[in-house]
Amino acid sequence: MPVYSMTGYASALRRPLQNPDSPPLPQLGVELRSVNGRFLDLTLKLGEEFRHLEPQLRERVAQAIRRGKLELRLGSAREEEEAFPCPQDSVLERLQSLQSRLIEHFPQARPLSVQEVLHWSRQGGASPSWDEAWVLKLVEDALDGLREARAREGARLVAILLEKIEALKQLADRAEPLVPAVVARHQQRFLDRWQEALGQAGALAHAELSEAARDRALSEAAAQAIRIDVAEELARLRAHLDEITAQLNKGGELGKRLDFLIQELHREANTLGSKSTALELSNISVEMKVLIEQMREQVQNIE
Structure with missing residues (x-):
């Protein structure tokens, strides 16, 4: 369809x-x-x-x-x-009769011009029967x-949207390998700062609290990793892209459904940007949002 x-x-x-x-x-x-x-x-x-x-x-x-x-x-x-009608004889005779009667009462009145005759012929003619x-x-x-015409324009919109979908998938492919390294780097940075803080607390305190501090540091590092891990967002973004592709291939009245899916894409790209602690992922998030906005503009025209 x-x-x-x-x-x-x-x-x-x-x-x-x-x-x-x-x-x-x-x-x-x-x-x-x-x-x-x-x-x-x-x-x-x-x-x-x-x-x-x-x-x-x-x-x-x-x-x-x-x-x-x-x-x-x-x-x-x-x-x-x-634009220049051919007046019927009956209409011309009626106009001539009316003009003669008027001139009898108003001798100073001028005769009808050709333009006026054509105008009144249009007004006086019978409406066509359709x-x-x-x-x-x-x-x-x-x-x-x-x-x-709308189907031809729709096919052009589908081609544009599929092109944007492919570009978004490529960005997701770029982001996916970066996630483990970003998480590991963030964890290590957190542990280093934790050790630095303990060192500043003094040797005695460090000896008494070293075991508990180590457990607490590992727990906090794990929590930080969960907060910045965007693998789930990338998976959902891919799922939304696959659904949009399926809907475009199916055809029919899908404008409202696509509009909802575009909103979901925006949500995942925004979350990716807000969670990111690396410049590479932030840049990818910005590029994704630009593409998604371009898709939204096209989807607004789909029935």
């Missing part, structure tokens, strides 16, 4: 088939734009003749799109050849185009 981005654009422009004896209908245009959003937020911008279709349009959009801020425009296309099933099919075709 593909992964869909919430960002996409699609349009459809078509003229309906009709009886040659009927007045020609203009082309009908549908335009769809979507960006990321927590839920489905649909805005409809419809021509007056399509207002009654709003419930059906909302239902069809909800069936095709789950999340995102989406705008749907539906209306007659304004083509150049339609076949509802044909209009809804046109909208569905545009929705199919939007889904395809």
